Amino acid sequence: MKKLAKYLFIAVALLPGASVVATAAGSTHVESSGVNVNDTASLQRGAKWYVNYCLGCHSISYMRYNRLAKDLGLSEDQVMQNLVFSDAKFGETMDIAMSEEQAKAWFGKAPPDLSLTGRARGADWLFAYLRSFYRDETGGWNNTVLPNAAMPNVLWRQQGIQSPVYRQETGDNGFTRDVIDHFVLTTPGSQSPEEFEQTARDIAAFLQYTGEPVQLERKGIGVWVLLFLALFTFIAYLLKAEYWRDVH
Ligand code: HEC
CATH class of the missing domain: 1.10.760.10 (Cytochrome c-like domain)
Structure with missing residues (x-):
């Protein structure tokens, strides 16, 4: 369970970062x-x-x-x-x-x-x-x-x-x-x-x-998705802190 929580945390923490990198790479010569x-x-x-x-x-x-x-x-x-x-x-x-x-x-x-x-x-x-x-x-x-x-x-x-x-x-x-x-x-x-x-x-x-x-909407939605992921990362972090408190 601990391990699972840890992996979940890492995966979620990486997600918003990954999408930001992808966006940056996609727009190099636009x-x-x-x-x-x-x-x-x-x-x-x-x-x-x-x-x-x-x-x-x-x-x-x-x-x-x-x-x-x-x-x-x-x-x-x-x-x-x-x-x-x-x-x-x-x-x-x-x-x-x-x-x-x-x-x-x-x-x-x-x-x-x-x-x-x-x-x-x-x-x-x-x-x-x-x-x-x-x-x-x-x-x-x-x-x-x-x-x-x-x-x-x-x-x-x-x-x-x-x-x-x-x-x-x-x-x-x-x-x-x-x-x-x-x-x-x-x-x-x-x-x-x-x-x-x-x-x-x-x-x-x-x-x-x-x-x-639809790109006009898609780009608008993208911002909310990133915000959601950031919030979710925070919640996952709290969850991780909660699990590790039992361990220590
Ligand atoms: C008098 C007719 C005519 C008008 C008006 C016209 N075009 Fe064209 N257009 C053509 C023709 C014929 C071709 C095909 C050219 C070729 O492949 O040799 C073409 C090709 C194109 C292409 C290339 C498409 C491709 O992917 O190969 C684009 C882009 C284009 N036109 C944009 C425009 C835009 C923007 C306007 C308005 C400002 C416009 N055209 C006005 C006749 C016209």
Whole structure:
């Protein structure tokens, strides 16, 4: 019994520590996009950008407007007036009117549904992708994060037009080739570079949220779980002290 109590104590004492370490390890390279899914204002702005500039091509068919309203602290009226431009109803999913065949004919590739992209690619990737469109030599759009992407730079009016500056790089095979070193903004957009960064961050945040809407609750619950474990550790410690008093 004594032994059991001791092991129980050790196991419980280690638990909260273990989860804290796991959280810390899991978040090593997050944050560099500065995305914060608990920032409701950022999610609201991201949703607005999304329905205006992305939903024409990309559905988020796992997401319902009423769920969006609840999670983003919006009323049904606010959602229906500001976020729904189709004949979709409040309880419906965020679908698009374009069929896959039409999309393929227009873009050569159907724009993927972005329901899970926030999870698959991560917010940092999305943040980088949206800021990495540039005008290439052919006069068309290209993207360094997704080279030869079939997607046009839909936010170019906000961002402006950036052109690549190349540098020479020698590969393992001894050949030198031009690689893009950085971009220069050759035509300014309606937003300053800082404002556009925020726009890209808001959209990335929105897609990270839609990738797993329950994460808003999950993270809130996590805090309570840790508090509970801390309290339980304390109780277990008292129990241990009680048992050992008999021994001494
Ligand atoms: C005119 C149609 C169109 C619009 C509008 C559009 N996209 Fe795209 N998007 C595409 C197409 C086509 C692809 C496929 C690109 C490829 O794989 O070459 C794509 C690909 C993507 C991808 C890459 C998905 C993946 O995992 O490979 C992301 C992310 C994305 N779009 C985000 C957005 C966002 C955010 C917006 C709004 C700011 C947007 N798109 C607006 C057509 C569009």
